Structure formats: C-alpha cells, structure tokens
Amino acid sequence: MPKNNFSDNSSPVTGDSSTRRHFMGTGAALTAGVAATAAARPIRGAEPAESVSSSPNSHIRLALVGAGGRGTGAINDSLTINDNVSLAAIADLEGDKLGKICESLTKRHGDKVAVETAKMHGGIDAYKKVLDDPDVDVVLFATPPGFRPQYVLDAVDAGKHVFAEKPTCVDPAGYRVCVEANDKAIANNTSIVTGTQYRRQANYVEAIKRLHDGAIGDIISATARYCSNGIWNKTRKEGMSDTEFQIYNWMHFIWLSGDQIAEQAVHNIDAINWIMGGPPESAYGSGGRFTRPEGSEMWDSMSIDYLYPGNRTVSFKCRQIPNAQGDNSNIIYGSKGICTIYGINRGAMIHDRDGNEVWSMKGDLGAAYKQEHKDLIDSVRSGKPIVEFKETADSSLTAVLGRMAAYSGKLVTWDFAVNESTLNLFPENLDMKASLPEPAHAIPGKTKLV
Structure with a gap:
C-alpha cells in the first residue's frame, strides 16, 4: 500500500x-x-x-x-x-x-x-x-x-x-x-x-462529495485508522557512516520519515482534513513502542484525538505491529447517517441511522x-x-502535530505548530561522512515540546 x-x-x-x-x-x-x-x-x-x-x-x-x-x-x-x-x-x-x-x-x-x-x-x-x-x-x-x-x-x-x-x-x-x-x-x-x-480515487471523491452535500447530515465526529503489520529494517553495511546508514535505513529515523503517522498514515489524515474542510485546531495523544528493532527511533503505535473546528473530534489510530489485526478505514458519523471509506480497494458506503445501506461504490487504487x-x-x-502543495503540507503537519502531542505528552495546538514551534529535525551541517547523535526514541514527559 x-x-x-x-x-x-x-x-x-x-x-x-x-x-x-x-x-x-x-x-x-x-x-x-x-x-x-x-x-x-x-x-x-x-x-x-x-x-x-x-x-x-x-x-x-x-x-x-x-x-x-x-x-x-x-x-x-x-x-x-x-x-x-x-x-x-x-x-x-x-x-x-x-x-x-x-x-x-x-x-x-x-x-x-x-x-x-x-x-x-x-x-x-x-x-x-x-x-x-x-x-x-x-x-x-x-x-x-x-x-x-x-x-x-x-x-x-x-x-x-x-x-x-x-x-x-x-x-x-x-x-x-x-x-x-x-x-x-x-x-x-x-x-x-x-x-x-x-x-483522485473515484470512491473517495464521490463519498466525500456526498458528505459535503449533506448525505449524512451534519458531520459530528469520525474515527480513522491506519493499522498495519511490520515495516522493513535494513542492517548497517560495513564502513557506513552514521549519515549513510540513516539514509539507507531512513524509515527508522524521524528526521527522514517523520515516523509512521507522517510517512504512511498521512493518507488517512489527509482524507479527514479533506472531509472536515481543513486542518484541526489541536491534538492530544499517546502511544509507544513494543516491537521496533534496536536503534530505531520509531514508535509502533499512536492514538491521537484531533479537535476540528465546530467542536468535532476525530479519534485517530495508527500502528505497525507484526501479527496484529490490520485496519485501514475512515468512519464519519453524521446527524443522519454514517459513511465508511476503506483504504486500498475495499470501497465506500453510506448507511442511514437505522443501518440500511443507501449508497456504495467500489475502490480502484491502481487507477488513482x-x-x-x-x-x-x-x-x-x-x-x-x-x-496542491500546501494542502498536502497541511495534512503532513497534522500528522506531525499528532506526533508532537504523543511524543511530548502534551496538548499541541495548530497555531503553536505553525507560528511558534522551532522544531527543525534536519541535522545541522550534515555531510555524508558525518557522525550523528546516538538514536533515541521519544519518552512522554521527558521529550520537550519545542
């Protein structure tokens, strides 16, 4: 995917x-x-x-x-x-x-x-x-x-x-x-x-058009999940510098990948921003790591509550844990019904408040x-x-907002991230043969919000 x-x-x-x-x-x-x-x-x-x-x-x-x-x-x-x-x-x-x-x-x-x-x-x-x-x-x-x-x-x-x-x-x-x-x-x-x-996937486009046209009434809240299995990890080759190895094994270093929530789960976050009409006002979350290899900076699970304008809450979860049950879905709850949009090719459907399906459409990710x-x-x-770069940047920063909240253990606002945060993960004066700081994963309560 x-x-x-x-x-x-x-x-x-x-x-x-x-x-x-x-x-x-x-x-x-x-x-x-x-x-x-x-x-x-x-x-x-x-x-x-x-x-x-x-x-x-x-x-x-x-x-x-x-x-x-x-x-x-x-x-x-x-x-x-x-x-x-x-x-x-x-x-x-x-x-x-x-x-x-x-x-x-x-x-x-x-x-x-x-x-x-x-x-x-x-x-x-x-x-x-x-x-x-x-x-x-x-x-x-x-x-x-x-x-x-x-x-x-x-x-x-x-x-x-x-x-x-x-x-x-x-x-x-x-x-x-x-x-x-x-x-x-x-x-x-x-x-x-x-x-x-x-x-650009037809079932997403049609489902979200219907949402915006009021098919489920007022949008009240949503849940979104990008839960998958493990991710690749590459062994360091002999003679590699720190810089060379981190780029070679880039998924596991946050300055390169942004963690799973940014690198992979941003797809669902982008869909939610699209549905909600823009980015959230704040994020509050948690998570941790259970299965990542030694030296990886990634967490393997995050759960974020995003607050969107109009006091609408989105409960978002992502994880990469081997042998755990996967789920790639967005469920939007409205005053008159529920819309479910699945990832990849599973399609989308709308049900009324009594559970009756009133619309559905298959997905075709390859065409998208x-x-x-x-x-x-x-x-x-x-x-x-x-x-469309800013739209995707907004969704990418929404993912980063959730990561910042989970890593620090604090509520983080969109205004803070956009206008006040000094967080810049890119190494200063980096070159291919440089040594880099020892990899360290975030610990809520110790990790600073900057």
Missing part, C-alpha cells in the same frame, strides 16, 4: 528553516535512493507561463529524483498513463544502479525511456544536476520525506513542474518551506501535484495512482497549473 531518525527527544535539533536552506545550498543535499511510500484539486494561478504547456500535444520530458521502489513506481505510472512523454534524466544517491533501472523501464516503455548516460546522476548533488538541466520539464521527487520541502522549493525556483510524494514535511520548519514553495509555484505558474492518491500523474501532465500542457 502507500508509498510505502532524529526524534523529538529530550535534546531535539531546533532552529528555523535557514539551517535547512544553508545545508541544501552548500552542496550537502542528499538525493536518497530509497522508496519514500479525486478529481484534481482546484486549479490555481493566473495566466499560464510561456512554456512547454503552450501546446496540448507537446512532448513532456520527465526526470526522476530518488529511484527506489516508490520512485520507480511513480515514473512507471506516469509513463503508462501519459502519451508523448519520456524519461529524460534520473538521479539517485546510488548512481551505479541507474543503468539497470533504465534498462528495466525500457523493457516496459520502449522509447519513452530516453536517458543518456550523461543524464544518469549519482551522489549528493545529483538532484541539482536535474534541476539545472534545460531539457527537463517535470521532476518527480521520491526521496525520503525529510528532504522534500527544500528539494521542491529548489525545483520551483528552477522553473520546473513537480510531482512530490507524500508526506511533504516532517516538522514545522519544513512546513514553512512547503508554504513558500506553494506560493512561489502559484506566482510562477508551475504545477505541484502530490502523491495523496486518495484525492495513475490519475495523479495524468492530472499533472494535463495541467502542464493546458497552461492551467495545479498547485
């Missing part, structure tokens, strides 16, 4: 986004070669910029940054659903694997894969070479989430259209960078489409994965850019 650490511990890395910007600007930015894991949202922007979008049949040249499982899945979806596009460049920390990846893509897509050897970029500055390439129109970012805010902002500054995987940030400092990138994209008339595919890429390319060609 969905694409798919410094923790907020007692000595968190803090500071504003200038630290993150300084690191990215000095050439220490890391392009990681690992997976990160609706109708189109409202199209924003004024008059379209003069670009490849001037012709509805123009050829669009794509580039992929982050060629792990999610990245190769994303480029495969784009090449599959779109005509007259080609993969023109590819970048990854592990440059030596790119030739084989392009060979495999060529077997599936033929001459849609047109990557010259000189445009297979490896190493810490690989993404910059893609952004400097005038032959690239659209960049797909599927690196670990911690890198995403600055990478996307740099792409917007370079005049590229963007597909960005979710989540779009893992801390408040990254959120502010996302908002800046979103505003610049609107001003530049460049698109940013994100990997929140439920926004592809539709987000079709919407992006169509928006580029039409000159009517889709810019």
